[in-house]
Amino acid sequence: MTGNTLYDKIWASHLVKQRADGTSLIYIDRHLIHEVTSPQAFEGLRVAERGLWRVGANFATPDHNIPTTTSERQQGLEGIKDPVSKIQVKTLDDNCAEFGIFELGMNDPRQGIVHVVGPEQGATLPGMTIVCGDSHTSTHGALGALAHGIGTSEVEHVLATQCLMQSKMKNMQVRVDGELQNGVTAKDIVLAIIGKIGTAGGTGYTIEFAGDAIRALSVEGRMTVCNMAIEAGARAGLIAVDQTTLDYIKGRAFAPKGELWDRAEAAWRQLVSDEDAEFDCVVTLEAAEIEPQVTWGTSPEMVAPVSGCVPDPQQEPDTTKRASMEQALEYMGLDAGKLIKDIELDCVFIGSCTNSRIEDLRAAARVVAGKSVASNVELALVVPGSGLVKAQAEAEGLDQIFKAAGLEWREPGCSMCLAMNADQLGEGKHCASTSNRNFEGRQGFGGRTHLVSPEMAAAAAIHGHFVDVRDMAE
Amino acid sequence: MRKFNIETGVVLPLDRANVDTDFIIPKQFLKSIKRSGFGVNLFDEHRYLDKGEPDADNSQRPLNESFVLNQARYQNASVLLARENFGCGSSREHAPWALDDYGFRVIIAPSYADIFFNNCFKNGLLPIVIKKDTVDKLFEEVAANGGYQLRIDLSEQTITTPGGEVISFTVDAFRKDCLLNGLDDIGITLQDTDLIKQFEQQWQNQSPWYFGTE
Numbered sequence: 133m134t135g136n137t138l139y140d141k142i143w144a145s146h147l148v149k150q151r152a153d154g155t156s157l158i159y160i161d162r163h164l165i166h167e168v169t170s171p172q173a174f175e176g177l178r179v180a181e182r183g184l185w186r187v188g189a190n191f192a193t194p195d196h197n198i199p200t201t202t203s204e205r206q207q208g209l210e211g212i213k214d215p216v217s218k219i220q221v222k223t224l225d226d227n228c229a230e231f232g233i234f235e236l237g238m239n240d241p242r243q244g245i246v247h248v249v250g251p252e253q254g255a256t257l258p259g260m261t262i263v264c265g266d267s268h269t270s271t272h273g274a275l276g277a278l279a280h281g282i283g284t285s286e287v288e289h290v291l292a293t294q295c296l297m298q299s300k301m302k303n304m305q306v307r308v309d310g311e312l313q314n315g316v317t318a319k320d321i322v323l324a325i326i327g328k329i330g331t332a333g334g335t336g337y338t339i340e341f342a343g344d345a346i347r348a349l350s351v352e353g354r355m356t357v358c359n360m361a362i363e364a365g366a367r368a369g370l371i372a373v374d375q376t377t378l379d380y381i382k383g384r385a386f387a388p389k390g391e392l393w394d395r396a397e398a399a400w401r402q403l404v405s406d407e408d409a410e411f412d413c414v415v416t417l418e419a420a421e422i423e424p425q426v427t428w429g430t431s432p433e434m435v436a437p438v439s440g441c442v443p444d445p446q447q448e449p450d451t452t453k454r455a456s457m458e459q460a461l462e463y464m465g466l467d468a469g470k471l472i473k474d475i476e477l478d479c480v481f482i483g484s485c486t487n488s489r490i491e492d493l494r495a496a497a498r499v500v501a502g503k504s505v506a507s508n509v510e511l512a513l514v515v516p517g518s519g520l521v522k523a524q525a526e527a528e529g530l531d532q533i534f535k536a537a538g539l540e541w542r543e544p545g546c547s548m549c550l551a552m553n554a555d556q557l558g559e560g561k562h563c564a565s566t567s568n569r570n571f572e573g574r575q576g577f578g579g580r581t582h583l584v585s586p587e588m589a590a591a592a593a594i595h596g597h598f599v600d601v602r603d604m605a606e
Numbered sequence: 607m608r609k610f611n612i613e614t615g616v617v618l619p620l621d622r623a624n625v626d627t628d629f630i631i632p633k634q635f636l637k638s639i640k641r642s643g644f645g646v647n648l649f650d651e652h653r654y655l656d657k658g659e660p661d662a663d664n665s666q667r668p669l670n671e672s673f674v675l676n677q678a679r680y681q682n683a684s685v686l687l688a689r690e691n692f693g694c695g696s697s698r699e700h701a702p703w704a705l706d707d708y709g710f711r712v713i714i715a716p717s718y719a720d721i722f723f724n725n726c727f728k729n730g731l732l733p734i735v736i737k738k739d740t741v742d743k744l745f746e747e748v749a750a751n752g753g754y755q756l757r758i759d760l761s762e763q764t765i766t767t768p769g770g771e772v773i774s775f776t777v778d779a780f781r782k783d784c785l786l787n788g789l790d791d792i793g794i795t796l797q798d799t800d801l802i803k804q805f806e807q808q809w810q811n812q813s814p815w816y817f818g819t820e
Binding site (some may be wrong): 155161168171180188214265267280286292293297386406459550551561569572573574 | 621622623624626628632633635636637638639640641651657660661689690691692694695696697698699702717718719720721724725728729778779780783791792794795796798801802805806809813814815816817818819
């Protein structure tokens, strides 16, 4: 008999009921809530006169709609100029108050992007099942939790029953062996993985990321990798628990303390795939072969190494893919064969649930320190992932480094990752962005997104076009 | 939930792979706290020539006449024919809400993103998976025949073409039952209240650290 994967183990420990038709009832430990995907779920509860199953499992914070300028934030709800956004943020406050849910409100010093704040507060723990009405919930898998995004109907389902009806996914292992080159980051790893397996490569699977290069990452870096599992088609990404994980969690607000910590730690150390576990699919990459990555198209799989060029659709034999590439190049205003390094930028965005943690900001600050943003870059934003990240960065003087170089230093939120607030990319403008999606219109109507690491975004801000951050380090 | 059994309707071909949820319904429309009214903004960035806003009068906006949704032959379509990895990207249920609100009842594609696929069933929409070759053939038939309709029978798990060809498909038994009978998922789960309570108690005893607060 073969062993179990980490996914098998967490699944089995949360199985409430297995139905004859194969669907399962799975218990959910943690439910994270934000303002965009929850109002209709709370309304559904009220209409059906249902209460919450377990109030303490829920944890809320607004992030998608809120402004990021300090002057607007200081005005509280009144500072949200868009009346529709304001209603949505207020509705979250009202719903949390009505149902007694723990909420870090817009101006709480601990508020931030839900996927940054959850782990930061210790509300994300190894071995948990975690869901949220947001596809980037996969982020939390970095701590050995089974975490995935759900729609609003399932938000309501979890609120009312603490369970979800699920079918078990298949197991995929993505192993990144060896050591990364200097200047190559977690973001480059995950973009390279998506480039290799495609945006639907992980559909139907839970991906466990493994190998020396993954082990060597900090928890922040692991979160960047798991965050984009969904961009490879997998709802959930996972990384086994090790000392790095435990060190990160210990002492955080919601984490167990004292004797309970000791018991929890012993249990969490078991959260690894057995050596003889079998995966339905295994993909391997050599870390040393990964270069800094830049997306050139309108899907995260449309990615190239920084030394490369925009590919030629005529070389693509698959007709559907060729059509996608042609559409993407037209939208992006790029010609086949153009060097990635020749792509000029109008905007730089450093932030999002992918890359807005302290480590990301430190890395970007190192690149821009003592330099100035290029004259063709109209807007360069740094948006920390949470109030605590912002405070830490300011304590280290990172805000001063960014401001001195000509980048704007903002309040925490999702910001230009999806541009639901006022932070929007202009039509036809090219943006070097540390976020996760380069879909048409994602960062603003007609905006052209290039996904990169914080180091690469910072370097692009200084040069006004893409450069190989490895050259800058030398 | 609305019951689904048989649907006969005009087929709209969306010949594009990796259609993401931002394509289906752009982010500015997600600010609504309602579940309805998203149909007029379905495929907004391709259907209109200007940028849409939640409070805009859509009847005054310039249409992109070359986009399939605006072509006369596909008006009142209820069956969406799509390509690989349809619905990728965000978990927003506004995507199936917009498709449903516009009038779509069935989607046919070779593959879907997992979260979107799941969200469809929660809203009475039937996403059908069939082989790429068969999808290719349907695209050809739709292009060649104005007013092309398909008949979808969920209980029989069949798609019937105007020429009488029958294409069968598979569907998860539980989801099929929910759609056919219009069952409410939460109601079904709450029938197991005692089982959930029993599990929760045992789980809390075993792993009390998941039940703490700040």
